Amino acid sequence: NDMERMSWVALRESDMWNGEMEKRVIEGTQHILEKIKDSNKNGMPRCVLIYLSCMHMFEGCDFQMITDELSLMYPDIDFVECYMIPTMRKTMSPDAMMKISLYESVKSLEKDDNLVALVGSNLPFDKESDICQLVQRSGKRMWDIADCKDYDEYLKLGSAGLIISNMNVADASCKQLARRLDQKWLKMGLYFDEKKLDSSLLSLGKEIGLSEEEISDFIKVSQKYAYEELDRAREIIGDTRIAIDYTAFPYIIELAELLIRHGFKVSVLYSDGFPEDESSAYERLCKLSPDIEVYPTNEPSMRFASVGSNSDGQKVLAIGQKAAYFTDTPYFVDIVEAGGMYGYTAIRKFAGLMMDAWNSPKDTKKIISHKGWGCESCL
Numbered sequence: 001n002d003m004e005r006m007s008w009v010a011l012r013e014s015d016m017w018n019g020e021m022e023k024r025v026i027e028g029t030q031h032i033l034e035k036i037k038d039s040n041k042n043g044m045p046r047c048v049l050i051y052l053s054c055m056h057m058f059e060g061c062d063f064q065m066i067t068d069e070l071s072l073m074y075p076d077i078d079f080v081e082c083y084m085i086p087t088m089r090k091t092m093s094p095d096a097m098m099k100i101s102l103y104e105s106v107k108s109l110e111k112d113d114n115l116v117a118l119v120g121s122n123l124p125f126d127k128e129s130d131i132c133q134l135v136q137r138s139g140k141r142m143w144d145i146a147d148c149k150d151y152d153e154y155l156k157l158g159s160a161g162l163i164i165s166n167m168n169v170a171d172a173s174c175k176q177l178a179r180r181l182d183q184k185w186l187k188m189g190l191y192f193d194e195k196k197l198d199s200s201l202l203s204l205g206k207e208i209g210l211s212e213e214e215i216s217d218f219i220k221v222s223q224k225y226a227y228e229e230l231d232r233a234r235e236i237i238g239d240t241r242i243a244i245d246y247t248a249f250p251y252i253i254e255l256a257e258l259l260i261r262h263g264f265k266v267s268v269l270y271s272d273g274f275p276e277d278e279s280s281a282y283e284r285l286c287k288l289s290p291d292i293e294v295y296p297t298n299e300p301s302m303r304f305a306s307v308g309s310n311s312d313g314q315k316v317l318a319i320g321q322k323a324a325y326f327t328d329t330p331y332f333v334d335i336v337e338a339g340g341m342y343g344y345t346a347i348r349k350f351a352g353l354m355m356d357a358w359n360s361p362k363d364t365k366k367i368i369s370h371k372g373w374g375c376e377s378c379l
Contacts (some may be wrong), residue, residue, distance in 0.1 A: 007032045016059055025050070025066050030073060046151040047078040047105050054087045078105035092172065099173035102145075108181045109159035116208065117143035117160035119177065120170020123340035130201055130222055130343025131164065131188065134215070138208040162207060166190050166342060168250060168275055190338050190346070192254035193281055194223075197343060222344035227262070229351040234263045237358050241316050243327045245297065246271035248320030248335050253281045255319075258347070260289050268293040270322050297322055317358055321368050330361035 009028030015021045029050065037044055048070075052063055067079045082101040086094050099120050116135050118125050124146035125132065135142050148154040157163075157177075162184045165174045171187065178185040186207060188200040198219055205215035242264055244252045253274055256266045269292065274282060285292065296302065306328040317331050318324035324332035333353045341349055 011053065011055055016055075021056065021059060021061050022066050022069075025052075025056075025061075026069050029066075029070060033074065033077075044074065044077060046076075047080065049080045049082045049101065051082040051084045054085045057083070057085050057088055080104045093169065096169045096172050099170045100176060103157065103173055103177055106155060106158045106177070106181065109156070111161050111182075112159040113161040114140045115143055115156070115160045115162075116140050117157050117163045118166070119145075119157070119163045119174055120165045120167045121146070121340065122337060126339070126341045126345065126349075128349075129341055129345050130218075131166075131204065133222075133345070134201065134205050134210065134218065135208060137214070137218070138205075138210055140208055162186060164188055164204070167337065188342070189275075189277070190250050190342065192249075192251055192258045192347070196254075196277075201343060219344070222348075226344035226347035226351070229348045230258075230262050233351040233354050236355050237264065237317060239265050240358065241265055241267040241314060243268045243270065243316060243318045243323040243329075245269075245318075245320035245322035245326075247322055247337070248333065249338050250275060251278055251281070252319075253278045253285055256292065257281055257285050257288060260285075266292060268295065268323075268327070270295050270297050270320075270326055272296050272298050295326070297326075302326065315358075317354065319354075324362075324364050325368055328364075330364050331357055332362065332364065333357045334362065334367060 009025055009032075011021075011024075015024055029048070033044060033048070050066070050070075052061055056063075063081050067081055070079050071077075080101055081104070083097055084094070103119065118131070121144070125142070125144045127142075132142055143157055143160055145154065145157075158181055160183060163174060163177060164186050165171065166188050168189065174185045174187070177183060184207070186204060188204060189196070191197040191200065201219055202212070202215050205218075206212070242259065244256060244266065246252055246269075249255050252269055252271060256269060259266050266289065271294065295305070305326040315331060316327045316329040317333075318327050318329050319333045320335065321332070324330075324334075333350070334357075335350075335353065338346055339349075339353075
C-alpha cells in the first residue's frame, strides 16, 4: 500500500516519431518531483528510480541523457536507471537487472572491515541463520537492506569490507559492486549439499577471522540439530508424497536429495531449469530416485495441471506456492527464496514448517491470489 510512491509518464504514439521521447520523460519526472516538493513536508526524495519500457528501448531512447539532465536540475537527488524490458532480454533476467539497479546509487565510502553486507535478498535475512551466527561470533556487524530505516543507512553498504550473496540472480550485481566499490565478494548459495554448504561456511568463517576449529565445531552442532529435526518431521509426515517448486528454494534438486536420504517420499519437482552447479546432485538424484517426475512451470498447458491431480485422494505436501497450485493441495509450505533463512538453521526451521504445513491446511487459492504482505489484490 505504498502506491503514492509510484508515478507514471504516459508514452504516446506521437513520442515515437516527433523526437520528444527523452524530453517527455524529463519534463514528466520534473512535474512529478515538483508536485512532491509542494505536498511533502519532508521535501524532495533522496533517490528516484526511473524505469524505461521496451518501447522506449525499441526507439533508441537515450537514457544517459535523461538522467544527466535530471541530475543537473536536481543535484541532491540520485537518479537510477531501471529497465522494464522483458521482451528484450537475451542473457539477463529482469530480476537480475533489477538487482543491479537496486544498488546503483551506492557510493564508495571509507571501508569498515567490521561491516559485513548481505546483498541481493528480497526478504529480511533470518538473524538466527548460520551466516548471522558466525558474523556475530566474530564481533562484526551485518548490513541487510531490509533493516535500513532511511537512505543514509542504505548508503552504508558502500563502507562494507565484505559483501555476501546467496541468490544466483544477484551475481551480476555483486560483481559490479565488488569492482566499483573495491569490496570483497563471497558467494554463498542456498545449498543443501553438505559438502558445498560446509565449504561456504568455512570460507565465511575464515574471511571474518574465526579459527577453523571454531567453525567446524559450529557446523557439527548446527548440522546435528538440523538433521534431528528433519528426522522428527519424517516420523510425523511419513510416506506422504512431496512436491517441490523452484520458487521455494533455488537448489531444489539438492533439497530433494536431502529429503529422500532422510526417508521422505519426494515425487515431483517443478522448475524451468536448474543451476549449473547442481549437475552432480542431479546425477545422484537420478540414481537415488529414478521415478521422480520433473515438470516445467512456464509451459502454457501447465494451467491444466491441477485438474485431477489429486483424484486418488492421497495427501500431498507441497513446498512452494506453484507446487501447491499444480498439485491442488491445501497442505503446503508457503515459502519463497528460502524465506530469508540459510544453512543448517534453514534445514531445522524448514523441517518445522513442513510439520506445520502437514498439520494445518491452508486456503490455497486465497493465499496465492494475495501474495504480497501489506498489499491489496489487483484482481
